[in-house]
Amino acid sequence: MSDQNQNKSKLRVISSNDIEKNQLPKENLWFIHLKDRIVGPFSGSDIKDFLLHNPQFPRTTKLSNYLTPQTIHTLYSIPEFQRRKPQVIPSAIPESNQEFFLLLSGQKNGPHTSTQIVELLKQKKILFNDLLSLDNGTSWIKVHEYPYFDRRNFEESSEKITLPKLPTESSFAASSSEVQEELSQKSLQGSEKEGIIGLAYLGRQKQKTSTGGGFLGTSGNLAANSGNTSTALDSSNLATPQVESADIGAVLGGKKTLIIVVCIILAILGGQQLLTGGKAVKTAEQKSKNREAFAKTAALQAAGERTRGRAPSSAAAPLPAVGKRSPSSSKATATSDNDSGRRSHSSAADIGNAFDLPEEQDSGAASAPPPPPPPPPPEYIPEEQHSSPPIIEESELKTAPASGE
Structure with missing residues (x-):
């Protein structure tokens, strides 16, 4: 046995005479490529036995087939030499000496x-x-x-040894009968309950239809059926109406909500009216103040015109300058005095429109002339110009009346 194992641990080179003599298949013959030389050929079965007893043989070993020596393969890339577990195909009946x-x-x-x-x-x-x-x-x-x-x-x-079989239908007969009985009892109980509920519903509907004419109508029907129409109705025979408090509460709650909403809306509208009225009052007061200021200004201007002996002029007419006056300025003043009468009416109307004065309507005849407009306010003179007394020309002294007149 040991000699046989030693023979399997070694590879035997097959000579060309053995190949020809034994007619060995050349596709099953392989050469092994070592580092410095190529050895072989070897039989594929011998290489397989050698690998089985020498598992430490390097995996990187190169081989080439006898028919194609130029093609080089790795050892375990060839399916014949791959390491696989031997498949054991046992017999159906073991042998007597099988261990x-x-x-x-x-x-x-x-x-x-x-x-x-x-x-x-x-x-x-x-x-x-x-x-x-x-x-x-x-x-x-x-x-x-x-x-x-x-x-x-x-x-x-x-x-x-067999697997458990399915149970037969007879094994479920007793349990199925019990289940059927329980289901039938539950259905009967359910039908009875449904019948009672239906009767209660019909009775309630009938009560509603009989009390359709109101509480007094029901009492009148009871008295007529009893035959005692002249006697007073017994309060015990009258069915007391059932009022659901939940419904009344819901109705009252809805009314309260509606009242609150209406009050809020009225408060908002009242606030808006108050704001609008306050604005109107302020506007009227401002207009009255404007009229008073306009009247005072017109009165002052008229008084100044009278002291100079001239008719009231328009707002566009320039006042006499303070200090030295040139001849050209006196001429411009005279020219403006001549035109003041013609422009007084239009300028006064413009000032009245500026102060938002209402137009006066005459209730009399249509031919009556309109009242004269108030004079315009005097021109503003800065305080710096009052440092020296005004210079008055001689022509103005002749034409102007005395201040006492």
Whole structure:
């Protein structure tokens, strides 16, 4: 046995004579490429056995086929030399001398016979999912994967282990009858309740229709039915009306809300009216003040015109300048005095419009002339110009009357 293992650990080169003599397939012959030389050819089966007994063989080893020596392959890129677990195809019935090993708690246990495995399964010391080996622990499969130990074909006490069947309908007969009885009782109780509720509803509707004419109408009907029309009605025979407090509260609550809303609206409108009235009063007061100021100004201007002996002039006429006056300014003053009579009416009307004075309407004849407009206010003279007395020309002294007149 040791000699055989030693032979498998070595590769034997096949000569060309052996190839021709044994007619070996050349596609199954391989050369191995080492660092400094190429050796071979070797048989594919010999290389496979060599790799099985020498797993430390380098993976980077290069090989080439006998037919195509130019094409180089890596060792494990060839499917024939790939490391795969050997597939164990067990027989349906184990041999009498077949030994089985079990993997229990991570340790190999055995060997066991098929009879011992069956006893362990019956005693439930092992399960169908435990691992089982047929080659002394080299490869492992589950117990149920072995055909003889398949759970569907496993026999216990000369009877096959089968899955529980569906229950028959007879097993549900008693329970179904109980359920039907309970449902029927509940339906009867429900129908009785529905009947009572329906009668109560009809009675309430009838009561509403009978009391449609009001409380007095109902009492009158009761008195007529009794035949005692002349006698007074008994209060005990009258049905007291049922008033729902919740409905009355809802109605009152709605009315209160409506009253509050109306009060708020009236308060808002009243405030707006007060604001508008206050503005109107202020406007009237301002207009009256404007009229008074205009009247005072017109009176002062008229008094000044009378002291000078001239008719009241318009607002556009310039007043005499203070200080030295040139001849050109005196001429301009005389010219403005001549035109003042013609412009007095228009300028007074403009001033009246500026102060927002109402137009006076004459209730008399249409031919009556309108009243003369008030004179315009005097021109503003700064205080700086009053530092020296005004200079009056001689022509003005002759024409102006005395101040006492």
